[in-house]
Amino acid sequence: MSARRKDGRGVPVETALPVTWSGAVGTAEGKLALGPDAALWDEFSPALYELTAALAPTSVAKPGAAAAVERGPPSHGPAGLPSGGARSTVPSPIATERGPSGADPAPDTRRLVFGLRDFAMRGTQFAINGRPVFIRGTLDCCIFPKTGHPPTDVAEWKRIVGVAKAHGLNLIRFHSWCPPEAAFIAADELGFYLHVEASSWANNTTTLGDGKPVDAWTYAETDRILRHYGNHPSFVLMAQGNEPGGKNHKAYLAKWVEHYAARDP
Template sequence: MRKLSGLLLILALASCKQEKELYIDLSGAWTVNLDREDQGVTEQWFNTLFTETVALPGSLVENGMGDDISLSSHWTGQIVDSSWYLAEKYARYREEGNIKIPFWLQPELKYLGAAWFQKEVMIPENWSNKNIVLHLERPHWETRLWIDDQEIGMQNSLSTPHTYNLNAYLKPGKHIISIRVDNRIKEINPGINSHSVADHTQSNWNGLVGEISLQARPLAFIETVALFPDVENGVVKAEVKVRNYTGTTRPCTLKLQSMAVGTGEKQEKVVHEFSMKDGEDVETIEISYPMGESPALWDEFNPNLYQMDLELKSGVGVDAKQVQFGMREFKTEGLRFTINGRPLFLRGTLECSIFPKTGYPATDKEYWLKILKSAKSHGLNHLRFHSWCPPEAAFEAADELGVYLQVECSSWANSGASIGDGKALDRWLYDEADYILEAYGNHPSFCMMAYGNEPAGVNQVQYLNEFVTHFKEKDPRRVYTGGAGWPFIESADYLNDPNARIQHWGEGLRSIINTSAPQTTFDFRHIIERVSMP
């Protein structure tokens, strides 16, 4: 028995050592250069070694870089009251050295534009013939990447990690990674008031936060996993996307095994044998995985979680993934939401990307546990992420605590932005929704989804009807609506109606809460009965 235990310990330690050898943590010191005049690309800054140092993950402002706040500082967000700029009583707060902006939390410094971040890396010999990926968990906003003097590409998701496949560019030896980060609104305009970009709450920061790493995997690997729980039949449909860069068709074995997170109880392994074709095209493997008799369901009272362990053997190494999920069914029935067939009453609040200490979203689970525990202590079970999408850690915390989340595609297309008129934002929102569903779709807490908030655009109804219909068919694990606030669309599962509230926009002292004695008997049935959905 002791010999067996010792062998198992040796195997576990060997596995941990192998994982560390296939992972390079890029956090720490990077060099930086601010590209104020947009000269870096034409002047080939990727061939220039910078000298000024910053610490990543972090923002430029955190590292003491940027411009002093002045009357000419460029802010992202709508200012409704211009009296601060004009009224004599605010004159002293407009003086140099005593600038005090009343519209949002004022940062110490401000930078809007492109910044280049650079780091030298050494790729080990055992990474030869590996699929190498650069993982940037939460950049803000657009990234362009160079490896040495070769440009790799550009990504501009506001909601999900930017990942770059580098196996064709990173060979064993020394290399320079150059990342150009640009936080300006350009062709893609999600709306200047979107909480994903506005200075109103988090700030329109520039930098890279969360995990920054290089990861090496076999050339035949698991790309994505989507798990679709079927509560009624006690099974999970697994859609596993695999890719093969080996140059030949390979016989493969894919193993799946589910484990209850709380107890460690495991279900039987399912083994699938197949041949994986070589090439750029991804292959999708569909497997029905039985969860045993009476699987534990997930809801706010019993947030039971499972982990699906996947292992792909292809003859060029073993690739593995672990995916957390829950057995739950979130639907609508008449005027009610249901969870696992039971009527549900949502009691929620907004989360508008409010991070006053850093100016950017937290990417650690402990922070989000603190936020969500505070919400639950006030009797709430629901958060709406207003015109933004949080990082992975928020979903993990909500899964653990049993909180129902509404996620939005990082847009408040108003005040100069609009949807449904053929601009670049229309296509970008589809892409952003795809990225969000791929990155966070397995989380049971991810129950509701909207394009974003209060859109403008004469064709918004048609656009959002098509948008909602498309994603309801693609991923039925949650319910969908068009825009929070408006418009009403026939294809939606539910309506985010702003009228059932006690303080309307601009009402001031005329609102119910200010003209009536305190009470808990407000009646909104005349609003609710107008539509046939929650």
Template sequence: MVANNLMMRQEFPDPQFERKNWMNLNGSWDFSFDFGKSGETRRFFERKSWKQKINVPFCPESELSGVHYLDFMSSVWYHRCFSINADQLKEKVFIHFGAINYRAQIWVNGEKCGDHLGGYSSFSLDITTFVKAGENDIHIWAINEPRSGRQPCGKQSRTYASEGTAYSRVTGIWQTVWIEFVPEDYVKSVKFTPNISAQSVGIEVATVGTCSHLDCEIFYQGRLCGERVIDISGTTAVFEVSLDELHLWEVGHGRLYDVHLKLGQDEIYSYFGMREVSLSGERFLMNGRPIFQRLVLDQGYYPEGLYTAATEQELSRDIELSLACGFNGARLHQKAFEPRFLYHCDRLGYIVWAEQASWGLDYSSPAALEHFLPEWLEIMNRDINHPAIIGWCPLNETSPYRGRSPRPELTRFVYQITKQFDVTRPCIDVSGFVHTERTDVYDTHDYAADPQTFAKHYQKLDQRVLYDPQIAREINVCDLPVFVSEYGGIPWNVGSQGWGYGNQPESKELFIKLFRDLMVPLLNNPGIIGFCYTQLYDIEQEKNGLFTFSRQPKFDLQLIRQVCNQHAAYEESLEANKDE
């Protein structure tokens, strides 16, 4: 059982689109299983008496939820009351959901007011006409069927227990639920496009209502450095703001500009970073300069909360642990991370590749696009302003589904849509296994445990040829940048139930030696733009992290850092060519 007064995760969920007038609905909710998915027929949306409680925003599989039920739950129900007053009702009332896995249907005061498909994207509903002054009821029905082949579900296990590379499932609400009170004229969305050469930022604002004036102020460390007053015609304003001061967002330096938008009575607080990424042949550039990506695989799992960190400090802690190891970023793997985590990446200058939780989807079915693309577009739309995100990776290791091969046209179409949606970032079509003919970066997953074998895979990169172990043949990568986006996974403390890639070294000293011997060929190869080591911390049975699942270091971090911080030939060679 969960105490009625328990509330965790009280911070505002999305620092890039923040209003001051909001109400956090995290805490104790009524809860019920609905294994037969019959709750709607039984009119659970009118139910007043409940036997069980759950602590939102933690999924019922997690310890922090107070439920901790580990078997499959085809559907679950939530209920709670909330009160609003007459003054709040003078404005529009929106309810926001950070994420509900996978299909959600919402009732307010017994009336159905909306639904949503997608377990990783955020959504909101205008419930103004459904609420009243005083006490209100909200009911949520969440359906999660990770074995159906009809939903992207990432690393959630499709068997009873966690096994191999699949971990505990996450059903229902797993991010913050909150209410906002918004004027009739309001800002619907904002998009920032930095222009470093012009020392300005392009801004696109979507609005609702009849207000025709938008005020925009931009600050750097409290100093006003740009402002515009815009006359709005219609519901979209597109404009440029010149900046008095130019401070580049760079690796290790999260120099953020604060933004204040005012449309009538509506005020939005946001931020952006002056950062550009680009490709030039086999080069990957940030702000016109080559960067070597020293990344680590981060899967966003927590021992007590599973997908959900217990506190905001746990979110930033994982970034700080990675930085302590000498990594400068992460590949956010098989999960769309919450905006609050991305905020800390932005703040700390921590670069990331953003990915959708694509596993579990039947890629052979034409209906796969219907289940994948809308949610992926919602995720990109929500996260597009984060300077920390330097690339998109919609799909990962599209293996055959129950013996049926993936449809290559699906991969091509998802890649093309991603590129059209965001022209400012590169996109990897499919990370690992088979790329289509359309991709911006050639990445490979290479878990060869022998350093000599591993190094041979890349010894012909001066001829633009590599051996890809996933397809067991040499590939001409032409002028594409080459990124070793998964490797290592060296096991440590595996025990009888754990595993890693290859055999466990006999001592910590031999672990560090193998860690170095696998990394040095990548650092010394001028044809490689970066690596992603598997992985930052253990997850359940997978014991190949540099930290335990509870984030205790397994090794001397100074030794790990010394290896990671060695100079990269890629950066040195390109700087030398630039000087010539």
């Protein structure tokens, strides 16, 4: 496993990881220390790293182990809760399966781009890497009348983010939905903050905390969002959704926040 600056600066860091086997399936988990001089990501200097994990030639990979890269002590998840240090967790597990007896397939390789940043509360203010940041955002309600769906290519999202930046903004809130990965890639590269939501507007026709299907679905959808997009440094804020309803929604959401803060402190 190795990590390097995406712009080619600096010296790559690498390490070998043991694979723990259980029958025909194995898993590996490890960390790479990038050191105290590792580049941090923010809207002014969007430094990105590329993580590469390659299996030995005698193994074949399939989805399933996690790799984490740290600079300093652990910090926070996309919820932006109080923390310290800068940390990027790459939540894309890789489980390995042994190839056929005598086979020698080419190494299976997985590459992910990530950034190191600490987005947290400092008193009554947000801070990025310890520096106060003033959030200047706009709302995106998934209105794309020409296509009927949001764009899925990076170039179009760079255009959208570029328009927002040209107006002096530094964040988009995705109202009651989560954009496709192309939006995260564009925001990572351009230095722009994203606030996503677990695709719910639980009010009127449904409510939170009353044992309805939306309760379990919200956790499942949040898990999916964090798993697939948690490596993107532009992903700084997350909410359950918009204007929740129900007599028990406050208690439900308090537990939701507590659960995910504990999962990624």
